[in-house]
Every structure is written in structure tokens, then in C-alpha cells.
Amino acid sequence: MAKIEAPVAKNEYYDVTFEDLTHEGAGVAKVEGFPIFVENALPDERGKVKVVKVKKGFAFGRLIELYEKSEHRVDAPCPIYSQCGGCQLQHVSYKGQLDFKRKQVEQVLTRIGKLDMTKVKVHPTLGMNDPWNYRNKAQVPIGEREGGLVAGFYQKRSHDIIDMERCLIQQAENDDVVQAVKKICEQYGIRAYNEEKHSGWLRHIMVRYGLVTGEMMVVFVTKTKEFAHKKEIIEQITKQFPQVKSIVQNINNKRTNVIFGDETNVLWGEEYIYDKIGNVKFAISARSFYQVNPEQTKVLYDKALEYAQLTGKESVIDAYCGIGTISLFLAQKAKNVFGVEIVPEAIEDANRNAQLNNITNAEFAVGEAEVVIPEWYKQGNEADVIVVDPPRKGCDEALLKTIIDMKPKRVVYVSCNPGTLARDLHVLEQGGYETVEVQPVDMFPHTTHVECVAQLFLKKGN
CATH class of the missing domain: 3.40.50.150 (Vaccinia Virus protein VP39)
Structure with missing residues (x-):
């Protein structure tokens, strides 16, 4: 059977009209019925795209220029939106979403x-x-850059951490605690875990927040059980944030991108924090599944x-x-x-x-x-x-x-x-x-x- 040639070629430019969005939020355009998926494009928009990869039944493109914009297009308010992989639709009006x-x-x-x-x-x-600052759980990977710690989310399609002080979909209280804990750990020379070398100690900081109760939990996910300067670090956290009711350590010594290991220990305070949905009260532990x-x-x-x-x-x-x-x-x-x-x-x-x-x-x-x-x-x-x-x-x-x-x-x-x-x-x-x-x-x-x-x-x- 003769091989059917795609009507588009890599590194070529095409003028297209976008018809739809994929379930991952990419715009869909077609050239002679052949779909091209393009990030940051919206239905009813016209523009120029550069094809960057051609597969058997579809291609991926990069948006070069927009000739006509959708009524639902807005400027994303997050300064790192184009780099971070956490959100996909900030460039779409909320009604459009x-x-x-x-x-x-x-x-x-x-x-x-x-x-x-x-x-x-x-x-x-x-x-x-108000569709902002809604997430009650921050689960932030920790890395190192120029001798200091970085805390943020992974860049799109990579494990490079984008340092971030504020996430617009996180509860602001969580952001405050993550940044403070990062600085406290820096102060005591805590080293971040390195995925490639399987070295270092601090893998993730997780913070849980009870929206109704205001109670907070801090979780250190670490490579080993030892915890240098544990007493001083706990004292600083609890002094700065009296709403923190629980500080927990989870040990994960495996070469994996799974966040939690099997062992979890309460370092200070209670095993649980509490929150309410409607008139039902819930006890939330470090590893409880609780809607964010x-x-x-x-x-x-x-x-x-x-x-x-x-x-x-x-x-x-x-x-x-x-x-x-x-x-x-x-x-x-x-x-x-x-x-x-x-x-x-x-x-x-x-x-x-x-x-x-x-x-x-x-x-x-x-x-x-x-x-x-x-x-x-x-x-x-x-x-x-x-x-x-x-x-x-x-x-x-x-x-x-x-x-x-x-x-x-x-x-x-x-x-x-x-x-x-x-x-x-x-x-x-x-x-x-x-x-x-x-x-x-x-x-x-x-x-x-x-x-x-x-x-x-x-x-x-x-």
C-alpha cells in the first residue's frame, strides 16, 4: 500500500482557522482535513502557525501570529503562565472556559x-x-539554584522547577507558608533532593489548609528520616504561623517521581487538621484524599x-x-x-x-x-x-x-x-x-x- 503523504511539512508555515479545542486545551486547525494541534490558540481565531512535528495522522504547530482573535481571549494574569504546566486555560475568559x-x-x-x-x-x-485562590493543598517540589532553594511547579514537559512566590489558583495562606518554610530551611543549610543524582534531602513541601477552620498542616517529604535542625525549624514555623496545628514528615527514599513514601510520622502537633463541607466535618491527615x-x-x-x-x-x-x-x-x-x-x-x-x-x-x-x-x-x-x-x-x-x-x-x-x-x-x-x-x-x-x-x-x- 502506498504511503499517504501528510499535506503539511515540518518547519513550514500555514495560515489556518482554528475550529475547536482538544481536551488538553490546544487549538485545533485543519489543512486539507489534516489536524494541527497548537497551544494558546482558540476556536474562531485565524493565524499563522509553524509546524514543528508531523505524526501519522496529525501534527503539532506553534502559533506565530494571530490575524483574528476570539472574543474569549484574555491576557493571562499569571506572570509565569507561559512556562508553568499547572494551568492551561488562563488565556480564556472564565465564561469561555x-x-x-x-x-x-x-x-x-x-x-x-x-x-x-x-x-x-x-x-x-x-x-x-471567584475562580482564583481555590486550592487548599500546595504540593511543591524543591530544588536548588545558585546555592539557594527554589520552590515552585514544573515547567511544561520537563522536571525543571520554576521558582514561584505566588500561585494564583492556590490559597494565599498556602503560598505564604511554603515561602516561609523554604526560607527557614535555607537558613539552616537544608539541601534539596536531586532527582538525577538521588542525593540531597528535601523533596517536597506540602501544606494543607482548612478553608472553614483556618487550620494548617505542613508536610516535609524527605529522602531520609534524619532531620537536621528539626527543633529549630519547627519552632520558627509555629512561631510565625500559629494556625499551623500539625507538622509531619514523610520519608521517600525511592528513585521515583511519586511524591509520597510509605513512612509518615507526626513531628509536632496533631495527626489531623479539620475542615467542613456544608455541615459535615472531616479529619484530614497528611495522606488523606480530600477535594482540593x-x-x-x-x-x-x-x-x-x-x-x-x-x-x-x-x-x-x-x-x-x-x-x-x-x-x-x-x-x-x-x-x-x-x-x-x-x-x-x-x-x-x-x-x-x-x-x-x-x-x-x-x-x-x-x-x-x-x-x-x-x-x-x-x-x-x-x-x-x-x-x-x-x-x-x-x-x-x-x-x-x-x-x-x-x-x-x-x-x-x-x-x-x-x-x-x-x-x-x-x-x-x-x-x-x-x-x-x-x-x-x-x-x-x-x-x-x-x-x-x-x-x-x-x-x-x-
């Missing part, structure tokens, strides 16, 4: 989910009144609760329950809730959080949802409503099959990945369910990520 995320969800439901979109209501994305945008988490969970349509008589299963965040919201309206999570520490946190809120109608089990829930079903247990909130890879096939076999009246699917959401909705629809509504929620403004809540009903006759 919300529209893009809704369109992205609709596209994957049509293309991957093969849903009949005349029967599915995809609502406008629920955004924030608590304001929008309440929006997300309120919508999940609305879609569950609980009257107080229902048995609910919460698959992938984590530390019990959704489970405890559901328990306020359900007869009982059974949560499943593979991480034992998360289940310990879930039980603690239930006790903390005097919630007695929620039970939690350790295990894989796709193993535990089928076993419950075999034992004769049933559910009126099943809520799933899986990781990015979506639900396991065995779990989807069990949901179809159990036939709960309603399924509420909370998703952080529209692609796997669409795939799983297709399976559930084939198994007798009907997707009624999908609500995108902007949990991560200025990034391409979007969360969704989908409501499904068991079709009559199934």
Missing part, C-alpha cells in the same frame, strides 16, 4: 458514549463566583444528593467512597449507606469522620468495589441507589455488570474524566439504564479538568 467544558462533555457523550443527546440534558457548567476545592465540592455533592432523590427510606451503596465524603452527605438523607474503598487508611478516616459527625447509619468496607459489591449482591443485599465516584480510569467492568444485575432504581455517577464517564454510561445504557441529566462542575478553574454528575434511571420493564 465554562462553555468549553460543557461542550467537551457533550462531545464525548456523543462520540464515546453514543448517547441519544435528544434525551440527555447537559446543563451549563457550574462555575465559581471545598467550595465547589459542596456544589458537586449537593448535585449528587439531588440526583439520588433520597427520602430517608433508601439503602445506598457508595462505590470508591474514599474518606467518606459523599457517603456522609448521603447518610443525612438515606436509611443507610454502605461505602467501599480499596485503601485501608481511607476507610479508617471514613469511620473516624462518621464518628466525628455522630453519623451511625453509614458503614464502610475495605476492598475493591468490583469484588466487594458483587459479593454483597450474592449474599442477598440490594440497593435502591448506587453512587460511584471512580478514579480517572472509570469503573471496572465487573462493577458495572453487578450494577446492571442488582437493578437499583437510580445510579448517580460522579466523574473526574468525561471520556471514561461516557464509556461507562454506554455500558449502563446497554444494560437497561437511561441517562437523564449530566451536570458539569468546574472544580479546577483555569485548567482543562472538569467534574460531572450524571443521573441514570432504570428503564421501565427492566
Whole structure:
């Protein structure tokens, strides 16, 4: 078979009109139907691009000049936006971001989910009144430059750290503590970890902040357990920041870009800090999974609760329950809730959080949802409503099959990945369910990520 030549060539220039955005936020233009992906370009813009790489079915380009700009184009307020890989959409107006995320969800439901979109209501994305300074957890790699420490995020497509004093999507309190801890460590000659040489000591500084309580936790992620000048460093942190209630050390001696190691020790203060979402209180440890945008988490969970349509008589299963965040919201309206999570520490946190809120109608089990829930079903247990909130890879096939076999009246699917959401909705629809509504929620403004809540009903006759 003759090789089909691409209609574009590397290092050549082309005048193009951008038609769409990829799920990673790059502009999409076509030359003779051949797609070119270009960062920092928006739909409805015209410009000149230089092709920098040609692959089998697509190419990558660099924006050289804009002839016509989108109505949604704005100047990114962050001074290191063009270098940092943390945000992808600061050059898009916030309304434009919300529209893009809704369109992205609709596209994957049509293309991957093969849903009949005349029967599915995809609502406008629920955004924030103030979409800045929302992240309650700063997880910052530490490096060295010219004898001093640098703390920031990685440059796009590299592990070079961009030194940064302020991140516009982080809580300002977190930025303040990170910078202060960096300076304190510099003062005592603390060396940063070097990935290439596997030398040095301080790998990451993590700060957690309770938005409602104001409590803070500082976590040192280090190569070894030894901690030079520990007493002096702790004294300085707690003197400068009385709101810090916990200082923790995590030891990670592996050659890896995974942040945490297996050993975690409290150096000072409490093992937990506390925060609230709505009227539910949560204990948060160094390694607890806790949503980084608590304001929008309440929006997300309120919508999940609305879609569950609980009257107080229902048995609910919460698959992938984590530390019990959704489970405890559901328990306020359900007869009982059974949560499943593979991480034992998360289940310990879930039980603690239930006790903390005097919630007695929620039970939690350790295990894989796709193993535990089928076993419950075999034992004769049933559910009126099943809520799933899986990781990015979506639900396991065995779990989807069990949901179809159990036939709960309603399924509420909370998703952080529209692609796997669409795939799983297709399976559930084939198994007798009907997707009624999908609500995108902007949990991560200025990034391409979007969360969704989908409501499904068991079709009559199934």
C-alpha cells in the first residue's frame, strides 16, 4: 500500500482557522482535513502557525501570529503562565472556559458514549463566583539554584522547577507558608533532593489548609528520616504561623517521581487538621484524599444528593467512597449507606469522620468495589441507589455488570474524566439504564479538568 503523504511539512508555515479545542486545551486547525494541534490558540481565531512535528495522522504547530482573535481571549494574569504546566486555560475568559467544558462533555457523550443527546440534558457548567485562590493543598517540589532553594511547579514537559512566590489558583495562606518554610530551611543549610543524582534531602513541601477552620498542616517529604535542625525549624514555623496545628514528615527514599513514601510520622502537633463541607466535618491527615476545592465540592455533592432523590427510606451503596465524603452527605438523607474503598487508611478516616459527625447509619468496607459489591449482591443485599465516584480510569467492568444485575432504581455517577464517564454510561445504557441529566462542575478553574454528575434511571420493564 502506498504511503499517504501528510499535506503539511515540518518547519513550514500555514495560515489556518482554528475550529475547536482538544481536551488538553490546544487549538485545533485543519489543512486539507489534516489536524494541527497548537497551544494558546482558540476556536474562531485565524493565524499563522509553524509546524514543528508531523505524526501519522496529525501534527503539532506553534502559533506565530494571530490575524483574528476570539472574543474569549484574555491576557493571562499569571506572570509565569507561559512556562508553568499547572494551568492551561488562563488565556480564556472564565465564561469561555465554562462553555468549553460543557461542550467537551457533550462531545464525548456523543462520540464515546453514543448517547441519544435528544434525551440527555447537559446543563451549563457550574462555575465559581471567584475562580482564583481555590486550592487548599500546595504540593511543591524543591530544588536548588545558585546555592539557594527554589520552590515552585514544573515547567511544561520537563522536571525543571520554576521558582514561584505566588500561585494564583492556590490559597494565599498556602503560598505564604511554603515561602516561609523554604526560607527557614535555607537558613539552616537544608539541601534539596536531586532527582538525577538521588542525593540531597528535601523533596517536597506540602501544606494543607482548612478553608472553614483556618487550620494548617505542613508536610516535609524527605529522602531520609534524619532531620537536621528539626527543633529549630519547627519552632520558627509555629512561631510565625500559629494556625499551623500539625507538622509531619514523610520519608521517600525511592528513585521515583511519586511524591509520597510509605513512612509518615507526626513531628509536632496533631495527626489531623479539620475542615467542613456544608455541615459535615472531616479529619484530614497528611495522606488523606480530600477535594482540593471545598467550595465547589459542596456544589458537586449537593448535585449528587439531588440526583439520588433520597427520602430517608433508601439503602445506598457508595462505590470508591474514599474518606467518606459523599457517603456522609448521603447518610443525612438515606436509611443507610454502605461505602467501599480499596485503601485501608481511607476507610479508617471514613469511620473516624462518621464518628466525628455522630453519623451511625453509614458503614464502610475495605476492598475493591468490583469484588466487594458483587459479593454483597450474592449474599442477598440490594440497593435502591448506587453512587460511584471512580478514579480517572472509570469503573471496572465487573462493577458495572453487578450494577446492571442488582437493578437499583437510580445510579448517580460522579466523574473526574468525561471520556471514561461516557464509556461507562454506554455500558449502563446497554444494560437497561437511561441517562437523564449530566451536570458539569468546574472544580479546577483555569485548567482543562472538569467534574460531572450524571443521573441514570432504570428503564421501565427492566
